[in-house]
Amino acid sequence: MNTHPNHEKLAEFAWDALEGAEADAVEMHVAGCGDCALRVERVRAEAGRIAAALETPVPAGLAARILDAETPARDPGPVAREGGHLGTWMGLAAAALFAVTSAWAWRGMQDANRRIEKLEKDLAARPVAGPVVANQPDDFDEILKQMARLEMEGEAGIVIASAPGLPPSDRETARAMIIAATDTTAETVAKLARKEIDWDALMSLDTFASLDPDLRAKFEPSDVADIVAGLERPSRADALAVARALVGDLIVAAGLDKAQASSLESLIVEKTAWRRDFHFLPDVVQRELAARFVGAGGSLRAESAALLNETQKARVLSFLASAETERNRYWDNLRKNAGKH
Amino acid sequence: MLPGIYGLCFRILGRDADAQDAAQETFARMCAEVRKGTEIRDVRKWAATVAMNRSIDMKRVRGREVELVPELAPAAEESDPLERIDAEHLRSWMAKLPERYRVVLHHHFYMDMKPQEIAEVMGLEAGTARVLLHRAIVALRKAAGQETTEK
Numbered sequence: 001m002n003t004h005p006n007h008e009k010l011a012e013f014a015w016d017a018l019e020g021a022e023a024d025a026v027e028m029h030v031a032g033c034g035d036c037a038l039r040v041e042r043v044r045a046e047a048g049r050i051a052a053a054l055e056t057p058v059p060a061g062l063a064a065r066i067l068d069a070e071t072p073a074r075d076p077g078p079v080a081r082e083g084g085h086l087g088t089w090m091g092l093a094a095a096a097l098f099a100v101t102s103a104w105a106w107r108g109m110q111d112a113n114r115r116i117e118k119l120e121k122d123l124a125a126r127p128v129a130g131p132v133v134a135n136q137p138d139d140f141d142e143i144l145k146q147m148a149r150l151e152m153e154g155e156a157g158i159v160i161a162s163a164p165g166l167p168p169s170d171r172e173t174a175r176a177m178i179i180a181a182t183d184t185t186a187e188t189v190a191k192l193a194r195k196e197i198d199w200d201a202l203m204s205l206d207t208f209a210s211l212d213p214d215l216r217a218k219f220e221p222s223d224v225a226d227i228v229a230g231l232e233r234p235s236r237a238d239a240l241a242v243a244r245a246l247v248g249d250l251i252v253a254a255g256l257d258k259a260q261a262s263s264l265e266s267l268i269v270e271k272t273a274w275r276r277d278f279h280f281l282p283d284v285v286q287r288e289l290a291a292r293f294v295g296a297g298g299s300l301r302a303e304s305a306a307l308l309n310e311t312q313k314a315r316v317l318s319f320l321a322s323a324e325t326e327r328n329r330y331w332d333n334l335r336k337n338a339g340k341h
Numbered sequence: 342m343l344p345g346i347y348g349l350c351f352r353i354l355g356r357d358a359d360a361q362d363a364a365q366e367t368f369a370r371m372c373a374e375v376r377k378g379t380e381i382r383d384v385r386k387w388a389a390t391v392a393m394n395r396s397i398d399m400k401r402v403r404g405r406e407v408e409l410v411p412e413l414a415p416a417a418e419e420s421d422p423l424e425r426i427d428a429e430h431l432r433s434w435m436a437k438l439p440e441r442y443r444v445v446l447h448h449h450f451y452m453d454m455k456p457q458e459i460a461e462v463m464g465l466e467a468g469t470a471r472v473l474l475h476r477a478i479v480a481l482r483k484a485a486g487q488e489t490t491e492k
Contacts, residue, residue, distance in 0.1 A: 008475055011475070015449065017471070050446060059347075062347060065365055
């Protein structure tokens with residue numbers, strides 16, 4: 001492209017607001033045009049300053065207030081609703097988990113930890129605690145399913161949004177495939193086992209028609225058995241293999257670069273492994289983890305640690321450490337961007 | 342997600358106490374929906390829509406602040422008046438922009454929404470969201486330019 005993109009186009013490119021062929025065309029031009037590259041630089045710098053100015057610190061106590069409104073202590077409803085309260089909290093946690101790919105997920109929820117500790121104490125102190133615990137297994141499965149769905153929807157959304165090469169006609173199918181590929185809930189595993197996942201739909205994607213035959217072979221229905229086995233085995237390496245086979249190639253095919261693809265893979269592996277571990281933990285610890293995940297902290301309280309066996313403890317600690325690393329990484333990025341100008 | 346939602350409410354309402362109320366109501370509604378088992382396809386977009394509508398309603402009830410939408414020249418300037426400006430000033434000019442401009446800036450530059458997503462949240466055509474985004478930036482540059490030349 002020899003003609004310069006107009007001012008608006010260039011700005012939208014710099015803001016990352018262009019998609020598909022439009023973005024590609026501008027990118028190609030900017031790569032070979034010093035003037036436009038300079039302008040893009042400036043618009044990006046400006047965008048950085050605007051983003052910094054939009055930073056609004058959350059008032060201390062707002063997170064606590066929100067959680068407070070959902071705490072049973074204030075609303076001693078019928079026992080049947082207890083699972084609902086927990087579900088609500090987990091729903092919030094799910095929302096926060098979903099947002100983990102954005103820097104703002106980690107900020108402002110500092111009070112959540114304290115509130116959750118209070119919530120745990122309240123739950124433990126109340127005479128209805130027995131029935132609550134008795135109610136939990138069913139509720140928890142439901143909640144985890146919801147969390148998993150929200151996370152996967154989010155991931156699929158991210159993949160699709162950042163896949164400029166994917167034609168619109170393929171987007172919905174790709175979305176469904178990514179969700180199916182990363183869904184480890186019993187329901188989907190069973191679906192896979194019954195071969196009810198629509199592999200033909202995947203094979204018919206326009207994007208796939210142009211794929212290397214070796215790559216395409218990975219999606220043959222004969223792989224289903226391996227996939228099911230992979231999903232059922234608890235090892236991290238297997239989870240990685242499954243994520244690679246199912247998602248890695250799909251997103252590469254969809255136009256993501258290698259770095260994007262591999263970061264998405266590891267995200268999926270992390271979440272898959274974590275979900276699997278999560279199921280086996282005592283409820284109190286699950287709640288604490290949810291709290292830690294949205295708040296700050298990479299350690300486990302002694303009371304919670306005492307409930308775990310050595311393997312579980314190691315898993316939880318490594319999960320917390322990786323959550324902490326991730327959080328710090330976002331903070332560093334944030335600081336770096338803020339320090340630029 | 343809380344900072345994004347609270348920030349959005351604050352951007353529209355301009356008052357901490359009101360913004361806290363709106364943010365809390367947004368999360369309370371989200372909880373209620375999750376409890377009911379409602380399918381929320383995109384939590385971020387869903388929450389942004391609820392927070393925005395709730396804040397606008399609250400502001401209407403409050404019945405203050407007349408919105409003035411200034412006529413704007415299309416973007417043409419090469420020099421960038423925002424370059425020399427610190428966040429404090431930028432924030433104060435932003436507060437003076439029309440509500441829709443503030444909202445669109447927040448959606449895009451803080452919540453990282455694409456024009457298509459902004460359009461869905463604000464109930465607009467994608468093209469309109471784009472135009473709104475450009476106008477908001479031009480208005481901000483203009484405010485900055487006037488201020489710096491006055492000094």
